[in-house]
Amino acid sequence: MRRLAILMAAPVLALMLTAAEPPAAPDRPLPDATQEARAQALFKDVRCVVCQHEAIADSPAGVAGDMRRLIREEIAAGASDQAVRDDLVRRFGDYVLFTPPVRAGTWLLWFGPFALVLLAITVLMLRARRRPVEAALLTPEEENRLDEVLRNEKLRRDLDATSPHDGR
Amino acid sequence: MIAELGAFALALALALSILQTGLSAAGRARRSPVLAGAAQGAALAAAGAIALSFAALIYAFVVSDFSVSNVAANSHTDKPMLYKVAGAWGSHEGSLLLWCLVLTVFGGALARARGLPFGLKASAVATQGALGSLFLAFAVFTSSPFTRLDPAPFQGASLNPLLQDPALAVHPPLLYAGYVGFSVCFSLAVAALIEGRAQTAFWPAWGRWVRPWALASWAFLTVGITLGSFWAYYELGWGGWWFWDPVENASFMPWLAGAALLHSAVVTERRGALAGWTVFLALLAFTFSMLGAFLVRSGVLTSVHAFAVDPQRGLMLLAILGIAAGAAFVLFAWRAPQLKGGGMFAPVSREGALVLNNLFLTAAAATVLLGTLYPLILEAASGATISVGPPYFAATFTPLMMVAFIILPAGPLLAWKRGDLPGAMQRLAVAAGLAIVSALAAYALWEPKKALAAAGIGLGAWLILGSLAEVAERARLFRASAAETLRRLKGLPLGAWGMTLAHLGLGVFILGAVVETGFKAETARALSLGQSVSAGPWTVTLDEVRVVEGPNYLAEQGRLTVRPSDDRGRASTVTAERRFFPAGGQTTTEVGLDFRGLDDVYVVIGERAGSPQQPAWVVRLYWNPWARLIFLGPMIMALGGVLSLMDRRLRVGVGPRRRKTA
Numbered sequence: 001m002r003r004l005a006i007l008m009a010a011p012v013l014a015l016m017l018t019a020a021e022p023p024a025a026p027d028r029p030l031p032d033a034t035q036e037a038r039a040q041a042l043f044k045d046v047r048c049v050v051c052q053h054e055a056i057a058d059s060p061a062g063v064a065g066d067m068r069r070l071i072r073e074e075i076a077a078g079a080s081d082q083a084v085r086d087d088l089v090r091r092f093g094d095y096v097l098f099t100p101p102v103r104a105g106t107w108l109l110w111f112g113p114f115a116l117v118l119l120a121i122t123v124l125m126l127r128a129r130r131r132p133v134e135a136a137l138l139t140p141e142e143e144n145r146l147d148e149v150l151r152n153e154k155l156r157r158d159l160d161a162t163s164p165h166d167g168r
Numbered sequence: 169m170i171a172e173l174g175a176f177a178l179a180l181a182l183a184l185s186i187l188q189t190g191l192s193a194a195g196r197a198r199r200s201p202v203l204a205g206a207a208q209g210a211a212l213a214a215a216g217a218i219a220l221s222f223a224a225l226i227y228a229f230v231v232s233d234f235s236v237s238n239v240a241a242n243s244h245t246d247k248p249m250l251y252k253v254a255g256a257w258g259s260h261e262g263s264l265l266l267w268c269l270v271l272t273v274f275g276g277a278l279a280r281a282r283g284l285p286f287g288l289k290a291s292a293v294a295t296q297g298a299l300g301s302l303f304l305a306f307a308v309f310t311s312s313p314f315t316r317l318d319p320a321p322f323q324g325a326s327l328n329p330l331l332q333d334p335a336l337a338v339h340p341p342l343l344y345a346g347y348v349g350f351s352v353c354f355s356l357a358v359a360a361l362i363e364g365r366a367q368t369a370f371w372p373a374w375g376r377w378v379r380p381w382a383l384a385s386w387a388f389l390t391v392g393i394t395l396g397s398f399w400a401y402y403e404l405g406w407g408g409w410w411f412w413d414p415v416e417n418a419s420f421m422p423w424l425a426g427a428a429l430l431h432s433a434v435v436t437e438r439r440g441a442l443a444g445w446t447v448f449l450a451l452l453a454f455t456f457s458m459l460g461a462f463l464v465r466s467g468v469l470t471s472v473h474a475f476a477v478d479p480q481r482g483l484m485l486l487a488i489l490g491i492a493a494g495a496a497f498v499l500f501a502w503r504a505p506q507l508k509g510g511g512m513f514a515p516v517s518r519e520g521a522l523v524l525n526n527l528f529l530t531a532a533a534a535t536v537l538l539g540t541l542y543p544l545i546l547e548a549a550s551g552a553t554i555s556v557g558p559p560y561f562a563a564t565f566t567p568l569m570m571v572a573f574i575i576l577p578a579g580p581l582l583a584w585k586r587g588d589l590p591g592a593m594q595r596l597a598v599a600a601g602l603a604i605v606s607a608l609a610a611y612a613l614w615e616p617k618k619a620l621a622a623a624g625i626g627l628g629a630w631l632i633l634g635s636l637a638e639v640a641e642r643a644r645l646f647r648a649s650a651a652e653t654l655r656r657l658k659g660l661p662l663g664a665w666g667m668t669l670a671h672l673g674l675g676v677f678i679l680g681a682v683v684e685t686g687f688k689a690e691t692a693r694a695l696s697l698g699q700s701v702s703a704g705p706w707t708v709t710l711d712e713v714r715v716v717e718g719p720n721y722l723a724e725q726g727r728l729t730v731r732p733s734d735d736r737g738r739a740s741t742v743t744a745e746r747r748f749f750p751a752g753g754q755t756t757t758e759v760g761l762d763f764r765g766l767d768d769v770y771v772v773i774g775e776r777a778g779s780p781q782q783p784a785w786v787v788r789l790y791w792n793p794w795a796r797l798i799f800l801g802p803m804i805m806a807l808g809g810v811l812s813l814m815d816r817r818l819r820v821g822v823g824p825r826r827r828k829t830a
Contacts, residue, residue, distance in 0.1 A: 114568075116534055
């Protein structure tokens with residue numbers, strides 16, 4: 001019964017499968033392989049403006065197809081990658097590129113991670129210089145206390161068991 | 169009736185959690201084992217109540233009780249049983265209940281943990297109860313999955329078909345076990361700050377108590393993220409596996425913080441040092457988990473995966489995050505200066521290497537945080553909209569991690585307190601030489617020539633070989649007799665094997681990620697029957713397209729032959745589908761995957777094109793070299809985590825039931 005309904009629905013289904021999204025005109029790669037490679041590389045950095053977090057390289061949306069066509073046309077017309085990017089930003093804003101612009105408002109974004117690492121290394125080096133490098137062991141009294149804390153765990157403390165110098 | 173039982177059990181769990189907090193805090197204040205014991209009982213009962221509530225929700229899904237609005241919105245009678253059950257955590261309400269389940273089960277396990285001193289345990293149980301109370305109150309008052317519909321619809325709206333997939337059915341439980349498992353580390357950290365032990369002797373023991381929870385959570389999270397990534401890879405049909413999407417980042421931040429915590433806790437355990445920092449990371453890991461919950465559920469971010477776009481609930485989650493993390497970090501700021509540092513160490517030492525590890529992992533987490541939140545902050549501050557995507561992370565996150573990976577293999581070869589760097593480098597000379605040779609070979613042999621990819625291959629090889637070199641060093645391979653080497657290998661603690669596996673898995677992952685990213689090829693073409701398309705060394709021919717009927721969908725199924733373009737090697741057949749789900753009116757793709765050694769041949773069949781006389785289908789063909797390693801590597805890492813967890817030395821401080829309940 002259900003199979004029959006499916007059979008009867010098949011032509012409708014074929015329509016629905018195509019109608020679910022407006023069929024984008026299939027992509028026509030550029031005849032020049034280097035130009036096509038440049039276009040493909042750009043597609044990965046351009047955001048599909050109606051999608052959520054997708055590059056036009058991956059998006060099946062119609063708009064993404066239009067944007068791909070636009071970029072291919074510009075590249076075929078001899079525009080440089082930078083010119084294509086500038087043109088996209090003019091049309092859609094900074095939002096369209098997955099690479100955020102480097103300007104006063106985004107310095108923290110771009111340089112923050114490296115500044116953080118440099119700062120941390122500086123602090124560590126200053127502290128290392130201030131502190132005596134002598135390796136102070138736990139005092140016997142502290143050792144006893146640690147053993148006491150760990151006693152109910154029926155454990156032998158194996159000091160530095162993973163040291164590469166053990167057992168030599 | 170069952171749904172009301174579930175709602176009642178949920179409310180009961182809230183009451184029990186509040187009771188747990190109050191009793192445990194009172195027990196701590198009065199030093200009363202009776203009160204503290206009652207609090208532990210309440211914690212176990214709360215876990216039981218939530219388990220009952222969750223079972224009630226699953227039952228409602230299994231029997232398709234559409235009078236429950238959550239079932240009506242997320243299920244359908246035609247759905248296969250696995251996805252009916254998985255539908256229970258496919259929505260905001262259901263997944264929040266899962267979150268609460270994991271939170272209380274971990275809370276119950278913490279209540280059963282042995283060997284913790286009275287005060288610390290009572291404070292930790294109270295903190296865990298407070299966390300439970302916050303999230304359970306949120307579930308009860310805003311997000312109960314048990315609200316009824318009247319009249320009940322005859323059919324449900326079904327689960328988003330993209331989520332109807334085996335990997336995604338098990339992805340949330342594992343992911344949440346990881347996310348929420350960090351809550352115990354959070355509670356133990358808060359408890360340590362409350363107890364404010366100034367004695368140095370306290371911290372090694374504390375490091376040992378917190379480490380198994382961190383290990384278990386991190387291993388769960390590793391598997392959860394990998395499954396999610398694998399799902400995105402083969403279900404979304406875009407040929408990729410990670411796109412620095414905000415929701416991906418939300419799961420990655422606690423992972424990075426958790427990885428840092430694991431390493432830092434080792435230093436605290438062994439040497440009593442870095443106590444304040446380890447406490448900070450323990451707080452940070454769960455804070456990132458809560459931040460992730462907020463980002464995913466509030467709709468402040470646009471993402472492929474965001475669900476429950478509801479600003480009102482988002483605001484409440486932000487409040488929960490603010491209360492929990494705010495209180496913890498204020499406590500930290502107040503007490504941290506009193507934490508006495510433990511053992512001293514020279515900059516070149518095992519401790520020093522682990523400090524560097526922490527530095528880079530934390531900076532990496534900060535980078536991900538910055539990249540995820542910056543667009544929001546910038547838009548709020550200046551109205552400017554930007555997108556932060558893969559190129560940003562390639563320029564910031566990747567170099568930071570590369571530096572960390574170059575240092576990594578030396579760490580385990582340095583002794584505690586004061587290490588011998590030239591000695592360590594000497595022992596790594598063979599590994600370094602082989603890694604450089606593999607990078608050069610990759611550059612010379614693989615077309616197109618890519619210097620960065622070749623360097624990445626060298627880095628992956630360096631991690632793998634460096635990890636092996638460390639084991640060889642410990643076993644005194646080639647320097648002692650074979651019997652002696654074998655004896656030494658057998659004598660290595662599981663924790664050491666765990667570390668080796670985790671680092672080796674990281675190297676495997678890097679090899680896969682670098683080769684896949686650097687050398688993959690893709691082609692898209694409209695194919696009529698009998699036509700072919702090629703990508704990389706593979707050619708795919710479209711043999712047949714037919715309409716097939718699934719349990720709750722109809723599909724156009726393409727049968728394609730995959731064979732090497734040079735015709736040397738076997739041909740195989742794959743099927744790729746484009747499914748239409750009438751219940752929700754959505755279309756999804758089922759990727760055709762042909763596993764060829766480490767490589768994937770990945771076929772997506774798209775919409776019908778061409779004329780009615782000669783129909784054609786847009787076929788996208790991807791050649792993803794070494795893609796298998798991308799998912800294998802993290803699994804090896806997680807296995808390393810599990811091995812470490814099974815180490816005799818870590819099995820203390822946790823009840824024997826821990827692994828069963830987690």
